[in-house]
Amino acid sequence: MIGYIEAYFNLFLVKYYKKYSSYQYGLNTVKRNEKIIVSLTSFPKRINTVWITIETLMRQSMKADEIILWLAKEQFPKKYEDLPKKLLELQDRGLKIKFCDDLKSHKKYFYVLQENPDDIVILVDDDMFYPTDTIKQLYKLHMKNPNDICVMTSQKIEPDVISLPSQWKNPKLNEKIISSCQVQIFTGSGSLYTPHCLDDDAFYKELILSLCPYADDLWLTFMAYKKGTKISSLSRWRPFPITIYGTHIDSLYCINAENGKNDEQWQNLIDRYPEEFKKWEEKYHGQDTVL
Secondary structure (H helix, E strand, O other): OHHHHHHHHHHHHHHHHHHOOOOOOOOOOOOOOOOEEEEEEOOHHHOOOHHHHHHHHHOOOOOOOEEEEEEEOOOOOOHHHHOOHHHHHHHHHOEEEEEEOOOHHHHHHHHHHHHOOOOEEEEOOOOEEOOOOHHHHHHHHHHHOOOOEEEOOEEEOOOOOOOOHHHOEOOOOOOOEEEEOOEEEOOOOOEEEOOOOOOHHHHOHHHHHHHOOOOHHHHHHHHHHHHOOOEEEOOOOOOOOEEOOOOOOOOHHHHHHHOOHHHHHHHHHHHHOHHHHHHHHHHHOOOOOEO
């Protein structure tokens, strides 16, 4: 069944998007008190398909105020000349393309959160078909838990915070996770960040590249805890969006999960911040966040 669903999205829906691109699918035009900015990054092997993900973001039932794609100057030295026509055309419907230093997957949050400190930022990946209610569901969860980072899906950090990610498990199907310090953020399925929700260390390039270069999810999870920010996820566990064909090659999942890099990078954090992890461990065992 999953194979048929994936084929529908990748074969028929992509063809539909190519044929029926429309200006009615774009950005919000009504002024809000705080903007909703969707941010993502990509790299050369996905640059010809990232337009599909952005198309799904423009077709949301609740529109973003901005959609920003961050690209590394080192990977696209000719800038716009290196980009496919289908991607460039999306600029006419509101897409912003910005070039920056190469921080791998960390590009998706590093610049946008610093440039827009008082707005809501939603992070997504560049290889997914996002359901049309993704922004709406995240915003509804945010309205109920305004101080939390809100995520579509999460992973339970168990049996304790010094255990390694290869041991962690997905929540049970109907498990509610509200204002928790016991879960890992999954940015790929969609995650919403409130103003000033991360510790200042989150924005030190040297620390990122030395401790956690490939695992932005782990980095953001720890930097949220370090700031004292809790995490809430949808009350009913929701699977990841459908993946675009061919984008699994050189994916971070292969690097981190299959090759053990997640464990290595989490251990880097434990070694770098032993006192913080000691405090986290004490808080972890003193809190019951599953409702």
